[in-house]
Amino acid sequence: xxxxxxxxxxxxxxxxxxxxxxxxxxxxxxxxxxxxxxxxxxxxxxxxxxxxxxxxxxxxxxxxxxxxxxxxxxxxxxxxxxxxxxxxxxxxxxxxxxxxxxxxxxxxxxxxxxxxxxxxxxxxxxxxxxxxxxxxxxxxxxxxxxxxxxxxxxxxxxxxxxxxxxxxxxxxxxxxxxxxxxxxxxxxxxxxxxxxxxxxxxxxxxxxxxxxxxxxxxxxxxxxxxxxxxxxxxxxxxxxxxxxxxxxxxxxxxxxxxxxxxxxxxxxxxxxxxxxxxxxxxxxxxxxxxxxxxxxxxxxxxxxxxxxxxxxxxxxxxxxxxxxxxxxxxxxxxxxxxxxxxxxxxxxxxxxxxxxxxxxxxxxxxxxxxxxxxxxxxxxxxxxxxxxxxxxxxxxxxxxxxxxxxxxxxxxxxxxxxxxxxxxxxxxxxxxxxxxxxxxxxxxxxxxxxxxxxxxxxxxxxxx
Numbered sequence: 020x021x022x023x024x025x026x027x028x029x030x031x032x033x034x035x036x037x038x039x040x041x042x043x044x045x046x047x048x049x050x051x052x053x054x055x056x057x058x059x060x061x062x063x064x065x066x067x068x069x070x071x072x073x074x075x076x077x078x079x080x081x082x083x084x085x086x087x088x089x090x091x092x093x094x095x096x097x098x099x100x101x102x103x104x105x106x107x108x109x110x111x112x113x114x115x116x117x118x119x120x121x122x123x124x125x126x127x128x129x130x131x132x133x134x135x136x137x138x139x140x141x142x143x144x145x146x147x148x149x150x151x152x153x154x155x156x157x158x159x160x161x162x163x164x165x166x167x168x169x170x171x172x173x174x175x176x177x178x179x180x181x182x183x184x185x186x187x188x189x190x191x192x193x194x195x196x197x198x199x200x201x202x203x204x205x206x207x208x209x210x211x212x213x214x215x216x217x218x219x220x221x222x223x224x225x226x227x228x229x230x231x232x233x234x235x236x237x238x239x240x241x242x243x244x245x246x247x248x249x250x251x252x253x254x255x256x257x258x259x260x261x262x263x264x265x266x267x268x269x270x271x272x273x274x275x276x277x278x279x280x281x282x283x284x285x286x287x288x289x290x291x292x293x294x295x296x297x298x299x300x301x302x303x304x305x306x307x308x309x310x311x312x313x314x315x316x317x318x319x320x321x322x323x324x325x326x327x328x329x330x331x332x333x334x335x336x337x338x339x340x341x342x343x344x345x346x347x348x349x350x351x352x353x354x355x356x357x358x359x360x361x362x363x364x365x366x367x368x369x370x371x372x373x374x375x376x377x378x379x380x381x382x383x384x385x386x387x388x389x390x391x392x393x394x395x396x397x398x399x400x401x402x403x404x405x406x407x408x409x410x411x412x413x414x415x416x417x418x419x420x421x422x423x424x425x426x427x428x429x430x431x432x433x434x435x436x437x438x439x440x441x442x443x444x445x446x447x448x449x450x451x452x453x454x455x456x457x458x459x460x461x462x463x464x465x466x467x468x469x470x471x472x473x474x475x476x477x478x479x480x481x482x483x
Contacts (some may be wrong), residue, residue: 024136031140032117035147036110039156042462043110046157049466054480055362057159064089064105064159079287084168084193085161109163113156116163117147119170123437126177134441141447146436149311150457152429154465154483162426165194169201169430176205185266192274196284199274200416201430206267207408210260215402218246243403291356294419298350302343302383304417305390307428308435314446314453315439316393325392336388343384351380354422362479365423397439409434425483 053061059078066074067086092108121143128134147153155162168191175184188202250256261268278284285292309316329336357369373380398406413431420427441447464481472479 027136027140028121031144035117035144036114039110039113043157060085060159061105068093077287080285080292081161081195082193082286084190085164088164105159106157109156112163112167115167116170117143119174120146123170123174127437128441138441138444138447141451142441145447145451145454146433148454148458150454150461151425151483153458154461161194162429165191165198166430168194169198172202172205176208182266185270188270197416200412202267202270204408204412206264209263211402211404211408214247214250214404217250221246293421295352295421296350296418297352297421298346298418300417300420301414302387303423304428304431305387305394307425308394308432309390311432314449315397315442321393321396325389339388340384343387344381347380352421357423362482364483365425400440401438
């Protein structure tokens with residue numbers, strides 16, 4: 020950081036934390052008792068803080084990372100100040116996320132000298148208040164800690180500290196088991212970088228300039244995949260990759276051992292978290308990403324570019340549409356929680372959109388295709404190998420989930436958003452304003468639009 024940028028960063032981070040503290044106080048004045056999943060998390064953390072480490076609530080499905088961190092934070096705070104607030108831990112973690120987001124933007128876009136310090140700070144601020152993540156800052160949930168350790172692992176990977184990255188990946192895994200996928204993603208970054216160097220060398224040898232001029236075409240992808248297979252079957256290359264990524268390999272081996280001993284990836288209540296091949300989750304994620312990235316995706320230039328691509332390749336898009344229709348027909352699942360819990364936004368989206376008519380889910384295919392095309396188009400600055408690694412990890416973390424839950428999209432969205440090129444200042448400001456409005460509406464509904472279920476005296480609240 021040079022010039023006034025450090026002061027701007029400190030001001031943005033301090034201001035965000037101060038406003039978050041004020042909002043935190045307002046929420047805790049209204050919400051004294053544990054709410055939603057806090058009903059399970061809070062007693063479990065309290066048991067750990069009292070040294071009862073063998074006590075476990077069978078309804079909890081994640082590993083005890085959140086509770087172990089809570090012991091390390093709450094116990095000293097209670098000793099020093101005579102108080103301990105479990106929810107406050109996530110507020111502290113969010114300050115760490117703010118710093119990590121800035122460092123990641125700085126590292127990923129370090130070669131782009133056109134990006135100003137103000138733009139970096141603005142993007143950091145925007146991602147720090149990303150609505151789905153920011154909301155759970157104020158509840159005792161695993162999301163903030165999960166994001167913190169995963170982003171930290173990614174940062175260390177980019178700096179080449181792979182043993183540290185794998186250790187942080189293990190911490191992320193202790194918060195949520197599916198974070199093992201992002202540890203694999205870190206290893207994939209290393210492999211993708213080496214593959215990209217080898218691919219460029221291969222092109223120089225052949226003096227083949229036609230591929231770069233047709234980047235993103237189907238034939239280009241086929242040739243890249245052929246090269247990938249040929250490169251990876253070489254024992255020499257496999258040994259080299261193993262030497263580079265062994266810390267992540269050890270972590271994956273630990274994960275496999277855990278799955279074998281545990282009898283599955285889920286701890287506790289497995290009946291409601293059964294894995295399935297829910298391929299439309301990718302379509303939901305693309306829609307989610309398009310919604311929260313509309314200043315970057317829904318631009319006149321991109322729409323014109325998509326229409327040109329559609330006109331040039333009608334057969335390919337027709338095939339994609341047919342495949343999408345088939346996948347929706349055969350692989351759409353509806354979790355019982357989605358239909359039963361009217362406290363979540365997904366309940367109303369499903370009821371008001373997807374349940375309006377049986378054909379609605381098929382009529383959305385053109386929107387999915389545009390969202391998918393825009394998604395790939397915004398990542399064109401990344402290498403083909405990096406994109407392949409990311410898409411594989413995105414699929415691994417979303418497709419097996421039967422429940423449509425926006426919290427599952429937080430990490431893949433953040434990684435996507437960190438890696439796309441910086442938009443214009445106007446679009447950055449529009450994105451930040453949009454996030455602020457969404458947050459304001461969400462917290463207003465959560466705090467002020469309460470309701471009660473029949474035959475229950477408990478106050479219910481709308482939330483992500």
